[in-house]
Amino acid sequence: MNLFEPVVPEEKQHPLFREVLNEPVYKQTHSILNSWGMGLLERNGEAKKFLKEFQTTFNSSFWELYLNQAFKELGYQIDYSKASPDFNLIGKNNRRISVEAVTSNPRDMEDLTSNKIDDDFLDDSTLKLAGKIRDKHTLYVGDGKKKHPYSSLEHVMGNPFVLAVAPFDRSFSQTQNNTAINRVLYGLEPPEGYHTRQKAVKYIPNRNGKSVNLGIFTNDSYKEISAVIFSTTGTFGKAVAQAGTASFVRATRLRKMGIVEFLAKEGYDKLGRSMNEVSEGYTVLSERFFAGFDICGHDMFIYDAPYHKETHLDGLQIYHNPYAMNPLNKEDFKCREVVHYSYDLDTEEMLIEYNDNALVSRNTVSAFA
Structure with a gap:
């Protein structure tokens, strides 16, 4: 199945998909993206749905394509027979991890095309990420509306449950690096210096003035979520970099x-x-x-x-939840390129484990890359 064989009329195609489809400079990314989708695009009953979503919404499907290839390179088998959560991973010694993908998307085209970074940019990004994670947490634990929350599924029970999060809320989202997700998960503001403690932030107001709690991994309120996979480099720029067509x-x-x-x-x-x-x-x-x-x-x-050279896994980050019911172990998602974050409950500080030359951000000079 070819991601770039149109299945929806042009007027219904996402503008980013249209550009990737039609611009000659992006032609070399087509084969790369199709290779990322191997297995995912053959999933029974899901392939046509995925193809339509990729061509009409683009970002969320792109993130799944990226993750599909990433998990393979991390050494996992993927059980494509299960429709949900998005990825059911099988590792060494039959170690199973359940992963749900989520993106924060723009409200409208103005957000998508805006290169403006104003005083509200970080708060907007923080609120969007917090809202998306809250919604997926509800999908796991249930709210009485969904007949079969993820926690009730036999193939999910007892597994670490991980959210894979990527910010696509506007064209400049990559410039936030991990500052917004640090606030959401560990309640920490960007550092002011290398030898000063990061300031804590417990909540921020939303557009309606209601307080939204941050630092969700500093207590047991989200204990069902074992960790968060995060990346600002798992974007179209990854395919551009691999194709070698950026300028x-x-x-x-x-x-x-x-x-x-x-x-x-x-x-x-x-x-x-x-x-x-x-x-x-x-x-x-x-x-x-x-x-x-x-x-x-x-x-x-x-x-x-x-x-510039980068691998598929360059830029991938894992945030561990110290209160997780089913925590990840040290061997899960272990790879030279991957950065691991944790939170010290005694010192209330974020800890980082990484190897020299770990990529944390990358921008290519191409449209929306």
């Missing part, structure tokens, strides 16, 4: 190395901020700071696309 890329990677290694490779004068003009069309903006016995920081690469 320009900005990417940020986390850095971590021992002090001896840092002194040997970079030198003491690289502490703090620095800029390196590697060549024409290739600039690296760096920050380095002491973190215990390590030197940590990040590199922001601003360069022509041929310099």
Whole structure:
């Protein structure tokens, strides 16, 4: 089944789908996206429905395509015989994990095309993510309306239940990185400095003035959700990067190395901020700071696309719930590229586990990429 063989009239096609379908620069992404969908597109009774949703709504279906390939690369088998939740994973020793995909989508085309970042952008993104996670939590535990909530399904019972979340609420959503999801899950504001504690935020008002609780993983109110998979790089830009058809890329990677290694490779004068003009069309903006016995920081690469390489799993992040009824273990979703976050209940701080050069954000200079 071909994702790009139209099954709906042009006037009903999502504008992003139309652009990917018709623009010559995106033709090379077609085979990539079709390969991501292997298995998912052959699901009994679901393939035609998925194809229609991909062509009319685009983002949520795109996220499922990305996840389908990601789970395979993480070493999981996917049981396509089960229609819900979205992904029923089978790992080593028959370890089973249930995953539901969710996206925060734009209210209208104005949101979708807006490149404006105003004072309300972070709050809007936070509220959308919080609302989507709340809805999926209800779908799992039940509200008396759904006949068979996920928790009642035999193939789900006892499994870790994971939400896979991606922000597509406007074209600049990738610029939020993980600041909004940090607020929703751990109730923490963006850091003001490397050696200062992140400020806590317990709630923010919605458009109606009603308080929306944040930090849902800092208590047992969402204990049914074992973890959240999150990414701002599992977007169309991933396919563009893999196809090698972008013209320009900005990417940020986390850095971590021992002090001896840092002194040997970079030198003491690289502490703090620095800029390196590697060549024409290739600039690296760096920050380095002491973190215990390590030197940590990040590199922001601003360069022509041929310099950029990334794997399918680059940019994937896992947020663990310390109150989970069925928690993930240390081997679940373990991979060099994947960043793991947890919350220390004693210190009320977010902990991060990552490998050197982990990708946390990436933008390609292409429409909506």
